[in-house]
Amino acid sequence: MAPETQTISLDRLRVLVVEDQPYMRQIIRQTLERLGVPNVYEAEDGGAGFKITVRMRPDIVFCDIHMEPVGGIQYLHQLRQFKNPEISATPVVFLTADAEEATVVKSRSAKVNGYIVKPTSAAKLKDNINRLLGPVIP
Numbered sequence: 001m002a003p004e005t006q007t008i009s010l011d012r013l014r015v016l017v018v019e020d021q022p023y024m025r026q027i028i029r030q031t032l033e034r035l036g037v038p039n040v041y042e043a044e045d046g047g048a049g050f051k052i053t054v055r056m057r058p059d060i061v062f063c064d065i066h067m068e069p070v071g072g073i074q075y076l077h078q079l080r081q082f083k084n085p086e087i088s089a090t091p092v093v094f095l096t097a098d099a100e101e102a103t104v105v106k107s108r109s110a111k112v113n114g115y116i117v118k119p120t121s122a123a124k125l126k127d128n129i130n131r132l133l134g135p136v137i138p
Contacts, residue, residue: 008059008133010036016058017042018049018075019095020067024118028062028095031122046075053079054087060132062116062125065096065103072096076110091132095120 015037019025022044029040041056043049047070049063065072072094082088093114094107107115114128 007135008129010129011038013037013060013129013133014039014041014056014058016040016049016052016056016061016063018044018046018061018063018067018072020044020064024064028120028125031120031125035122035126046070046072046078049075050078053090054082057087058090060129061090061092062095062128063092065094065098065107073106073110076107076112080111093128093132 015032017025017028017032017040019028019042025042025044029042032040041052041058043052045067046063049061050070052058053061063072063075076092079090079092080088091113093116094112095116095118096103097118099117104115113132116124116128
């Protein structure tokens with residue numbers, strides 16, 4: 001007997017967007033909202049993103065890599081080392097303009113769950129949500 005597939009309701013998802021550019025945060029938020037995700041939280045760098053992750057416990061995080069003062073890889077290292085496994089296992093997808101092989105390798109070794117090169121689309125965001133959380137229902 002096949003294992004039961006868990007479905008995720010988009011209107012119940014909690015998504016965190018960690019991005020230092022306000023315009024990009026707005027675009028990602030609007031894209032997620034068009035998909036039917038009303039609970040979108042925002043952070044301007046990895047330090048603020050970590051605090052929100054611990055407090056809000058998002059279901060998935062879309063995070064830029066190159067931010068100051070705390071970048072995405074630093075955020076991910078801090079997250080993966082957190083003592084509470086419910087928080088440390090939070091799925092993180094890097095959403096970045098950096099397609100360099102060295103950055104991708106570094107991201108994988110930091111245990112990122114996905115990697116999307118900007119610009120993105122609603123389909124790419126939804127595909128990553130489906131892959132990491134299970135099939136979504138509108």
